[in-house]
Amino acid sequence: MATSGNNIKSAKLVLLGDAGTGKSSLVLRFVKGQFVEFQESTIGAAFFSQTLAVNDQTVKFEIWDTAGQERYHSLAPMYYRGAAAAVIVYDITNWATFMRARKWVQELQAQGSPSTIMALAGNKADLLEARQVSAEEAQTYAQENGLFFMETSAKTASNVNDIFYQIAKRLLQSHPVQNPQGMILSDRPAQRVVSTTSCCS
Amino acid sequence: MEKKRANDEFEPGPILPSQSVDRFEFIKQEQNSSEGLSTSRSANEHEREERRIRKWRKIIGVGGSDWKQYVRRKPHVVKKLIRKGIPDCLRGLVWQLISGSRDLLLMNPGVYEQLVIYETSASELDIIRDISRTFPSHVFFQQRHGPGQRSLYNVLKAYSVYDRDVGYVQGMGFLAGLLLLYMSEEDAFWLLVALLKGAVHAPMEGLYLAGLPLVQQYLFQFEQLVKEHSPKLGQHFSEEMINPSMYASQWFITLFSYSFPFPLALRIWDVFLFEGVKVVFKVGLALLKFCHDDLIKLPFEKLIHALRNFPEDAMNPDTLLPLAFSVKVSKRLEELQQEYEKRNGGTLPKAGSTNRLLQAIKHKELSIKPERSNCVQKDDPSPRILH
Numbered sequence A: 001m002a003t004s005g006n007n008i009k010s011a012k013l014v015l016l017g018d019a020g021t022g023k024s025s026l027v028l029r030f031v032k033g034q035f036v037e038f039q040e041s042t043i044g045a046a047f048f049s050q051t052l053a054v055n056d057q058t059v060k061f062e063i064w065d066t067a068g069q070e071r072y073h074s075l076a077p078m079y080y081r082g083a084a085a086a087v088i089v090y091d092i093t094n095w096a097t098f099m100r101a102r103k104w105v106q107e108l109q110a111q112g113s114p115s116t117i118m119a120l121a122g123n124k125a126d127l128l129e130a131r132q133v134s135a136e137e138a139q140t141y142a143q144e145n146g147l148f149f150m151e152t153s154a155k156t157a158s159n160v161n162d163i164f165y166q167i168a169k170r171l172l173q174s175h176p177v178q179n180p181q182g183m184i185l186s187d188r189p190a191q192r193v194v195s196t197t198s199c200c201s
Numbered sequence B: 001m002e003k004k005r006a007n008d009e010f011e012p013g014p015i016l017p018s019q020s021v022d023r024f025e026f027i028k029q030e031q032n033s034s035e036g037l038s039t040s041r042s043a044n045e046h047e048r049e050e051r052r053i054r055k056w057r058k059i060i061g062v063g064g065s066d067w068k069q070y071v072r073r074k075p076h077v078v079k080k081l082i083r084k085g086i087p088d089c090l091r092g093l094v095w096q097l098i099s100g101s102r103d104l105l106l107m108n109p110g111v112y113e114q115l116v117i118y119e120t121s122a123s124e125l126d127i128i129r130d131i132s133r134t135f136p137s138h139v140f141f142q143q144r145h146g147p148g149q150r151s152l153y154n155v156l157k158a159y160s161v162y163d164r165d166v167g168y169v170q171g172m173g174f175l176a177g178l179l180l181l182y183m184s185e186e187d188a189f190w191l192l193v194a195l196l197k198g199a200v201h202a203p204m205e206g207l208y209l210a211g212l213p214l215v216q217q218y219l220f221q222f223e224q225l226v227k228e229h230s231p232k233l234g235q236h237f238s239e240e241m242i243n244p245s246m247y248a249s250q251w252f253i254t255l256f257s258y259s260f261p262f263p264l265a266l267r268i269w270d271v272f273l274f275e276g277v278k279v280v281f282k283v284g285l286a287l288l289k290f291c292h293d294d295l296i297k298l299p300f301e302k303l304i305h306a307l308r309n310f311p312e313d314a315m316n317p318d319t320l321l322p323l324a325f326s327v328k329v330s331k332r333l334e335e336l337q338q339e340y341e342k343r344n345g346g347t348l349p350k351a352g353s354t355n356r357l358l359q360a361i362k363h364k365e366l367s368i369k370p371e372r373s374n375c376v377q378k379d380d381p382s383p384r385i386l387h
Helices: A023-032 A070-075 A095-111 A135-144 A160-174 B043-060 B067-073 B075-083 B091-099 B101-107 B111-118 B124-131 B147-162 B172-180 B185-197 B213-229 B231-239 B249-253 B262-275 B278-290 B300-308 B317-325 B330-343 B352-363
Strands: A008-017 A045-054 A057-066 A085-091 A117-123 A148-151
Touching (some): A023 A045, A023 A085, A023 A117, A045 A160, A045 B300, A057 A160, A085 A095, A095 A117, A117 A160, A148 A160, B043 B067, B043 B091, B091 B101, B091 B185, B091 B262, B101 B185, B111 B147, B111 B185, B124 B147, B124 B172, B147 B172, B147 B185, B172 B185, B172 B262, B213 B249, B213 B278, B213 B330, B249 B278, B262 B317, B278 B317, B278 B330
Parallel strands (some): A085 A117
Antiparallel strands (some): A045 A057
């Protein structure tokens, strides 16, 4: 992959999915390495950030964690608009949340930016005995729709870092160009590139 | 159904061993977390507090019998008293008096029971899913299927039946939870009705209706007010692409009952129930004013963080509230509402239901009736008030 050492690329990432599927828990596991059994419901949306090193490059995720209930739908577009990546979360023990995830995918395909990288996360993968959505089915769906798919568990931390790492890798692959300002993958003005980019070369 | 009379003295619930809780029975996160209100009070303070409670008791009368007359005679005294904070042991009762919920309760005997026991709600599973995610750090709500969780479920279920258009929306649980710490289930339910249907002030059900129309309106109004009251900060927010939806939507959706220090939330609710939603705007603007000099220097990410984590001194009710009361918003709020309605076709639920509910209260001849069964007649637009 491309050259230079200390480029930090900011990428806006949004989590979407039905209420109670574990969006906040995934973020908290990824950002703080924590898990609580009864995570307070997210009202409105919450913001987090986390950097991730991929080979010699660093991606800084600016993460919007949204409220999942259908009624909050009207607040969602401002969070997925301009997002470089979206993680659509369902709960493997709840079929309805998978259907809802598919609706989110459709909405992003229709309303979002075509360059948004979409990941499908089948969360609560530790609750195998209660499974309602098979991994094969989700995988097939993901393939057909150009998403990449992983089953995750915020509780055991299984695949949590991996899914964000995969997103970061794909972000770098789809935008491999090096420009001296660093690449802005989020929709806000420049400025936030933290690195000392202007000095190199 | 758990009965917890409002005017009882503070009675501690089942405190789990080895957990240290604060004065309001929230489990302490850190060892040295300050509570805004100290537990060890000097004798002097204690005496002052006793006097204050006696004064309040006199104004309220037995079971609230003298309250209305007193408010009618001395509204300004009452306003001033409430702004200083309602004594904790009388809070539940006073909230019911000032919100108009006590009248609703008295006019509708048996309705709550009907809603809880005999009706089914399409939202039951949604409510259950969120029950242990509402105030998970409070001892009353922590125990699985304990009395706290059961009452919370009952109130939310009852409301979702009572108004099937609103049903259950995440966020309502925090309102109900806050109320349940100060009153019985049935009282909490009617206070929720009073707020959302507009017994005294404009109805707030638009916070939870499809499309969240009232949230959208409040956010529009708030954004304009920020620009007018703190122009530099407003400008800074625009430059950093921060809009109020990112930090203030939860202020409005839960009326500060979510993720705000409890002592502050209570003091805000004292005033909010008496003076109306303008208080939420005032407090929001006061927070921004208080932290203005810090906020104006911060870039996007730090700004978002700061707007979710205000410093401790900003969270002190005795500092923040006086500042909030000094912010004048009433007139502009009305103008901005009109402007918003003009832009958006003015389809928001208006004070119609308020008036009808008010009439119901005044004439004592109407009773609120829940929608019966699941086969709701969708073509009947009238509120659930029968003549």
